[in-house]
Amino acid sequence: MARRTKRIRVTVNGERYEKEVSPSKSLLDFLRMDLNLTGTKEGCGEGECGACSIIMNGKLVDSCLILTVEADGQKIQTIEGISRHDRLHPLQKAFAEKGAAQCGYCTPGMIMAAKYLLDHNPSPTAEQVLKAIAGNLCRCTGYGSIVDAVLSAAKER
Amino acid sequence: MKVVGQGLPRVEILEKVTGESVFGADVRLAAPILIGKILGSPHAHARIKSIDARKAERLPGVKAVVTAQDLPPVKYGRFVRDEEYFAHKKVRLVGDKIAAVAAIDEETAEEAIKLIKVEYEVLPHFTDGVEAMREGAALIHEEYDQYQALSMVEGRKGNICYHKQTVQGDTNRGFQEAERIFEHSFYAPMVHQTYIEPHAVLARVDASGKATVWVPTQAQFFIRASIAEIFQLPLIKVRVIPTEIGGGFGGKMLPTIEPAAVALARKSGMAVQIVMSRAEDFQVANPRTPCHLRYKTGVKLDGTIMAREVELVFGTGAYCGNGLVICQRAEMLASGPYRIPNVKIDLFCAYTNHANCGPYRAPSGPQISFASESQIDIIARELNLDPVEMRLKNAIEEGDTTPACGGPLKSVHAKETLLKAAEAAGWKERRREKNRGRGIALGYWLVGGMASSAGVKLNEDGTATVMTGVIDLSGTVTSLGQIVAEVLGVELDDVHVRTADSDFAPHSTISAGSQALRSMGSATKWAAEEVKKQIMEVAADKLEAEVSDLVVEGKRVYVKGSPERGLSLGQVGQLSLTHKRGPIVSIQSVSIFPNQPAISAHVTDVEVNPETGAVKVLRYVAAQDVGTAINPLSVMGQVQGAVIQGLGQALTEECIFQNGRMINPTFLDYKIFSSLDAPRVEVHLVEHAAEDGPFGAKGIGEPSIIPVPAAVANAVYDAVGVRISDLPLTAEKILMAIQEKNKSG
Known part of the structure; x- marks a missing residue:
């Protein structure tokens, strides 16, 4: 079936892409299906769980709530783009060491939310960390180890 | 020991923190993948008059449509063979599967689903176990007595798919010997595991007829056996490849969408992926069984428990499924971690018109502890006993037995665990403050x-x-x-x-x-x-x-x-x-191991806002008997996570039904704890190498969720003097109870 598509240009993790996309496709689906960047997860598709959190033009967003066409011309960073070669981001290292990832499904979104925090507030308090990740649900850890990891990564940086 | 006992990061952790891990919906193949969708019933209970899928089949982009006609006529079920994969005569829950389609993309698949016409004759439905069990209630399975069932499935009659009575001692005599008798009823509603990864599957059937299924499951061999049974295949014709699993908590064991994906893959000759939406997952996956609980307990004035009678009614859902697993657990746990000479337990498992309930982290544990430990608290207060002392007086010790526990219990550390929690929380040194309260509760779990x-x-x-x-x-x-x-x-x-x-x-x-x-x-x-x-x-x-x-x-x-x-x-x-x-x-x-108790003791401090009824958890102390902690980092994580999940069950979580449909199937309306709600959990491990288990390890995944609702309920009573007997303890219920109390007060 012929469906209307729109050509977009987008920079994801430093790579430039030009693609034909359906106007109804979410940015999350575009990342996962068209670019095969499956690190960003879908937990609800309604902007309630934060598993799909990414950074777009310096803002933390739920990629499930954004249409791909809205990302035209934008710069996007996902979990795949925050470690360089084999060097982990301090948050990734701290999440590993502090037991801040159990099942790991919320982890990519959680790390992106934490990165957004540290990008704007390099030495947050525990209270500020709790606020920064309030839009990211985790069902495994109870959040304490995540706060520890973010505080530890902030010190490391 | 050099490596055992170290809190080392998980072996797969780097894949997880980099986003490399492959979860259920992340599997990609060289060949194209179709998107599958399932047509579920809009009615909770109805007869199917006709199914017409011809229009869907003709829609361009649709590669396969499957219904009951595409599967062998197999009735399956682990305990009672009461389930057919696709409904064709009757639907028994909203979301009962009728057909599935596979198409080139999601939009086409959704369009095709809408083109399938089904005519129904709507029947009366029950989402409550007690109602379903009433004399004369419409039968959810009219032909229940023709079903094959395991011989252990006692007492099947009408909408009751299991009834068992367990007796230890003589409760009549026990109540005669008691100086006070207490009777209370409680209710724990359905709650959902809400793993952040919804159910997902990818299936392919190769030229030899072998099905390969990529799925996040807690039970790959059980899923393999289920698929083999439904398709009547030898086990070697089904390969289950478990992906990384984004949380399970008991909800990813029974087959849900896997057979549909296999059926579609077989018919289309292509790979098929099905991913549940969050709403579907809430509606049809295997949540925690709602439960009515009645406790009658006879005690001496010094707090010694002489007799306990327990009646539990579980609403298991439209099919028996794993319902008996919950009942078997409940039989072991119902009287609590106490030495009671006379116990009688009546367990009812009723068919109901909602999702097939399955195990959820410590099946039956939190419901039972909520009732049992709330009542122990009530009794202690009535008898002017310290709640810790009352529990110490009755707690099990080495060599004791509890109903159905399988023999004298070894490696029992109930009293030490209780004292550890009490001491860590400063039980004796507390200062009373207005609207603040402290509660304690024990959790009983047996690891086999x-x-x-x-x-x-x-x-x-x-x-x-x-x-x-x-x-x-x-x-x-x-x-x-x-x-x-x-x-x-x-x-x-x-x-x-x-x-x-x-x-x-x-x-x-x-x-x-x-x-x-x-x-x-x-x-x-x-x-x-x-x-x-x-x-x-x-x-x-x-x-x-x-x-x-x-x-x-x-x-x-x-x-x-x-x-x-x-x-x-x-x-x-x-x-x-x-x-x-x-x-x-x-x-x-x-092979089989003897059961050992893994006791939890929790103390929590809460503050209740008298204007709104809202509860704030100020402090949470959890002591857990773990045997040997092979990896303390993992063990601490399990306890912390279980407590926060339990707090949701205590305070905010409930699947709410209207006409058999869950009306709050979103994270906005079904409120699990966020980082802003969650207190820090102070964990104290009781470590004694258990008599068996590797290096003396017991189990840790479940027990720490068990006492949470009771600890919170007891703390709320301590704070404002109101006793809430049905979960969750919402602000609304507490406020109404406070107002009621003030009126009569």
Whole structure:
């Protein structure tokens, strides 16, 4: 079936892409299906769980709530783009060491939310960390180890 | 011990923090993948008059439509064979599967679903177990007495799919001997596991007819068996490849969308992926069984419990499913971790028109503890006893039994765990403040074990590989690696361990019941010990020494007292290839284990806002009896996570139904705890190596969720003097109770 598509240009993790996309496709689906960047997860598709959190033009967003066409011309960073070669981001290292990832499904979104925090507030308090990740649900850890990891990564940086 | 007992990061952690891990919806193939969707019933209970899928089949882009006609006419069910995969005569819940379609994209699949026309005759429905059990209630399964069922499924009648009475002693005599008798009723509604990863599956059927299924499951061998049964295939024609699993908590064991994906793949000849939406997952996946609980307890004035009668009614859902697992657990846990001479337990499992309830982290545990421990609190207050003292007086000790526990209990540390929590919380030194309260509750759980096998092989460079099919939920796989490293005298980095699929792994137990580590860890430890023996045998020949004189340690094997007379494990690995015994490898099996108690004791401080009824958890102290903590980082994480989940069940979570449809199937309306709601959990481990289990480990995945609702309810009473007997303890209920109390007060 012929469906209307729109050509977009987008920079994801430093790579430039030009693609034909359906106007109804979410940015999350575009990342996962068209670019095969499956690190960003879908937990609800309604902007309630934060598993799909990414950074777009310096803002933390739920990629499930954004249409791909809205990302035209934008710069996007996902979990795949925050470690360089084999060097982990301090948050990734701290999440590993502090037991801040159990099942790991919320982890990519959680790390992106934490990165957004540290990008704007390099030495947050525990209270500020709790606020920064309030839009990211985790069902495994109870959040304490995540706060520890973010505080530890902030010190490391 | 060098490696066991270390809080090491999980072996798969780097994949997880980098986003590399492949979860259910992340599997990609070289061949194109169709998108599958399921048509579920809009009615909770209805007769199907006709199904017409012709229009859907003709829609361009649709590659397959399947209904009951495409499957063998098989009735299945672990305890009662009461379920058919696709409904064709009747639907018994909103979302009961009628058909599935596979199309080139999601939009087409959704359009095709809408084109399937089904005519229904709507029937009366029940979402409450007690209502469904009433005399004369419309039958959810008219032909229930023709179903095949296991002989243990007692008391099937009408909408009751299981009724069992368990008696210990004589409760009539016990109540006569008691000086006070207390009777209370409680209710715990359906709650959902809400793993953040919804159910997802990818299936392909190859030219030989073999089905391969990629799925995040807690029970790969059970899923394999279920698919084989539904399609009438030998087990070797089904391969289950477990993906990384984004949380399960008991909800990812029964087959849900997997058979539909296989049916569509078979019919279309292409790979098919199905991913549940969050709303579908809430509506049809396997939530915690709602439960009505009645407790009658007779005590002496000094607090000694003389008799306890318990009646539990579980609404199991439209099919029996794993309903009996919950009942069997409840039978063991219902009277609590107490020494009670006279106990009678009546368990009812009723068919109801909602999702098939399944195990959820400590099945029946939190419901039972909520009722039992709320009542113990009420009794202690009535008798002017300290709640800790009352529990100490009755708590089980070494060699005691509780109903259906399977014999005298060993490795019992109930009193120590209780005292540890009380002491850590400063139970005795508290200061009273207005609207603030403190509550204590015990959790009772028994960890057993199930048939399991695992293998260990020594590689030619001295590293070791573990062959296991166990699913990793709580860090089990890492702990298996630590066990092998400990036995072979190497580091965790020298051991490779990941979950293998059903074609290649020896049979592994399900990751549920807090017994995976106990079962799999034992099999793995025995295999590692056998590998160690083989290492010594090969080394003894080369070193011209007696096996009994050899030591395996520090990645080497050497003669006791002369470390220079030795070989590296790498040398042994190489030698084994030319040695008469051949490559070094062992697979070992274990069977059933006796039950051991894993007791939780929790103390919480809360503040209740008298204007709104809202509860704020100020402090949470959890003591947990764990046997040996193989990996304390994992163990602490399990306790913390379980407590926060339990707080949701205590305060905010409830599946709400209207006309059989869950009306709050979103994270906005079904409120799980966010970072802003969650207190810090102070964890205190009670560590005594248990009599069996690898290095004395018990189980840890479940027990710490059990006492949470009761601890909170007891703290709320302590704060504002109102007793809420139905979960969750919402602000609304508490406020209304406060107003009621003030009116009458």
